[in-house]
Amino acid sequence: MQITDVRAVQPHCEGSPPDWRTSLGQILVAVDTDCGVTGYGVGGGGAAGIHVVRSVLRDLLLGTELEPARGLGDLDVLWERMYSATLPFGQKGLAIMALSGVDLALWDLWGKALRRPVFGLLGSPRTLRVPAYATVWDDVRPARDAGFQAVKLHLAGVRGPQDRARIAASVAGARKLLGPQCALMLDAWMQWDVETTLAVADDVAATNIEWIEEPLPADDHAGYRALRDRSPVAIAGGEHEFTDRGFSPLIQQRLHTVLQPDITWCGGMTALRRIYRMAHDAQLRVCPHRGAEIWSLHALVTLDLQPLAEQGRPWMQWIPGQPAIIDGYVEVPEDVHGFGVRIDESRLKTIA
Numbered sequence: 001m002q003i004t005d006v007r008a009v010q011p012h013c014e015g016s017p018p019d020w021r022t023s024l025g026q027i028l029v030a031v032d033t034d035c036g037v038t039g040y041g042v043g044g045g046g047a048a049g050i051h052v053v054r055s056v057l058r059d060l061l062l063g064t065e066l067e068p069a070r071g072l073g074d075l076d077v078l079w080e081r082m083y084s085a086t087l088p089f090g091q092k093g094l095a096i097m098a099l100s101g102v103d104l105a106l107w108d109l110w111g112k113a114l115r116r117p118v119f120g121l122l123g124s125p126r127t128l129r130v131p132a133y134a135t136v137w138d139d140v141r142p143a144r145d146a147g148f149q150a151v152k153l154h155l156a157g158v159r160g161p162q163d164r165a166r167i168a169a170s171v172a173g174a175r176k177l178l179g180p181q182c183a184l185m186l187d188a189w190m191q192w193d194v195e196t197t198l199a200v201a202d203d204v205a206a207t208n209i210e211w212i213e214e215p216l217p218a219d220d221h222a223g224y225r226a227l228r229d230r231s232p233v234a235i236a237g238g239e240h241e242f243t244d245r246g247f248s249p250l251i252q253q254r255l256h257t258v259l260q261p262d263i264t265w266c267g268g269m270t271a272l273r274r275i276y277r278m279a280h281d282a283q284l285r286v287c288p289h290r291g292a293e294i295w296s297l298h299a300l301v302t303l304d305l306q307p308l309a310e311q312g313r314p315w316m317q318w319i320p321g322q323p324a325i326i327d328g329y330v331e332v333p334e335d336v337h338g339f340g341v342r343i344d345e346s347r348l349k350t351i352a
């Protein structure tokens with residue numbers, strides 16, 4: 001099986017971000033082969049990511065012979081080739097987001113060629129049904145009423161110690177509405193500092209908070225070391241970190257108790273699998289960003305010892321085959337080849 005083309009577009013959908021900023025301008029990558037099978041993956045980077053695919057990764061992969069029956073080793077080899085080719089302008093950020101889409105398309109191709117689901121390529125699934133958590137920007141009641149047993153309160157926009165009382169009130173209000181049993185997490189989206197985080201952690205520690213997510217910028221390792229040593233609440237992070245190289249120091253220094261790689265940004269399934277391995281060895285938890293979306297879900301059911309899937313983003317409806325969250329659970333489709341997405345390219349509206 002030989003690669004005949006590598007294509008990328010940015011699909012348009014109601015409510016989708018207009019471009020790549022905040023990283024959620026997701027691109028669809030297709031890898032075509034001479035036996036008529038096409039693998040699909042999703043990456044990030046919008047028009048910039050598409051440019052990386054078209055001008056660098058496509059040239060690198062065109063004409064490559066694929067032999068999925070030989071095992072998964074070739075996927076690692078192809079990943080390293082793409083990583084090396086993007087080193088001068090890559091390593092983190094847009095180039096790796098683009099690479100992620102190509103890697104996922106290759107995994108989809110592997111599954112289709114071997115007529116197996118991706119989760120089956122990764123090993124024996126521990127479960128097919130995973131509890132999900134809702135990410136909420138304001139009112140937690142719709143999530144509670146939809147049956148979620150875990151809710152994350154997004155507190156981005158709360159910038160400093162002056163907002164401490166407001167945060168504490170908002171957490172107390174959410175806990176009251178959700179009741180004592182529901183897991184509750186907080187997400188600061190890199191907007192706080194060490195002082196604010198420790199103050200908030202002290203305030204909410206008695207409220208039974210599972211984790212405080214990304215309180216600091218992703219590269220503030222010194223700050224995360226301070227939180228590791230002093231925060232009474234677990235610190236989660238990694239949503240804006242990239243590849244096994246990027247996660248390695250986070251894991252070695254135990255800077256996060258919960259690691260949150262996004263499979264469509266961090267380097268695809270190949271990178272996520274390596275991150276899971278390192279995290280397991282260090283006995284740290286992985287809870288992928290947007291884990292209920294189909295790409296991560298295949299990893300969650302097989303690689304995760306304590307799976308919890310974050311609900312996906314509502315504007316990704318252009319991916320048919322995406323399982324719905326029902327009564328707080330999401331189930332990976334069993335009888336699929338690859339990821340189980342059924343893309344109809346003739347019906348895609350694109351913005352890039």
Ligand SMILES: [Mg+2]
Binds near residue numbers: 187239
């Ligand atoms: Mg987050």
